[in-house]
Amino acid sequence: MRRKIVAGNWKMNLDFQEAQDLVENIANLCEDKQPDCDIVICPPYLYLEMVTDMADDTQLFYVGAQNVNENESGAFTGEVSAKMLDSLGTNFCIVGHSERRKYFNEDNAVLAAKISKLLQYQIVPIYCVGEVLEEREANTHFDVIKKQVEEGLFHLDVADMENIVIAYEPVWAIGTGKTATPAQAEEVHKFIRTLIAEKYGEDIAAQMRILYGGSCNAKNAADLFAQPDIDGGLIGGASLKAEDFISIAVQASK
Ligand code: 13P
Secondary structure, eight states: OOOOEEEEEOOSOOOHHHHHHHHHHHHHHHHHHOOOSEEEEEOOGGGHHHHHHHHHHHOSOEEEESOOOSSSSSSOTTOOOHHHHHHHTOOEEEESOHHHHHHSOOOHHHHHHHHHHHHHTTOEEEEEEOOOHHHHHTTOHHHHHHHHHHHHHTTSOHHHHTTOEEEEOOGGGTTSSOOOOHHHHHHHHHHHHHHHHHHHOHHHHHHOEEEEESSOOTTTHHHHHTSTTOOEEEESGGGGSHHHHHHHHHHTTO
């Protein structure tokens, strides 16, 4: 039985005080509602230490970064390394979010290098894949996702593959209020699991957690999470409201 994950991607939102208030509210609600799933909070880099301190104090959630540089260290002004994240106690890191692919030109090759670097520091990558609207309309989404999965992950050996989380985020559903239907999402999740099984075997595929992301909220989460291959969610907008985020986590606990 795969334990579900509900991860909040705060993106580039909230000032420090707002971030502190949100994480405190999340911790209080967690204590109250006792969701039975892995909760991950992915704040901007600047707030990782504050959120990690809170995670250490409460033991109620894990902490993730939103990005990492693929190099070990050196003259990369403005960048943050896996070693730095590890030194703060960061547990997870989002890799290959569609916004990074689009606005920062991150391709599958650089994402594969980021994933290897994170694994070197025992940080669990949450590798994002997903098609844009034109690709879905042209019915090429399976090809696109296959390429993203193969080029981003298939350099890994079996042992590393056990420490990967995948997030399927159809780009047309991100921040648009237009969620993939549970059937549309399940079809892709199942496809991804089959790809993993073909390359790494049934056991690895069966334990791999595959999250859905894209306008997932307190209203639609239960139906999405009821699908056999959907193992939780990567939540954007709704993760900025403690009540909504924890309501989603409660729905993942059933
Ligand atoms: P929304 O939930 O705001 O659509 O964002 C999804 C997302 O991109 C999470 O990484």
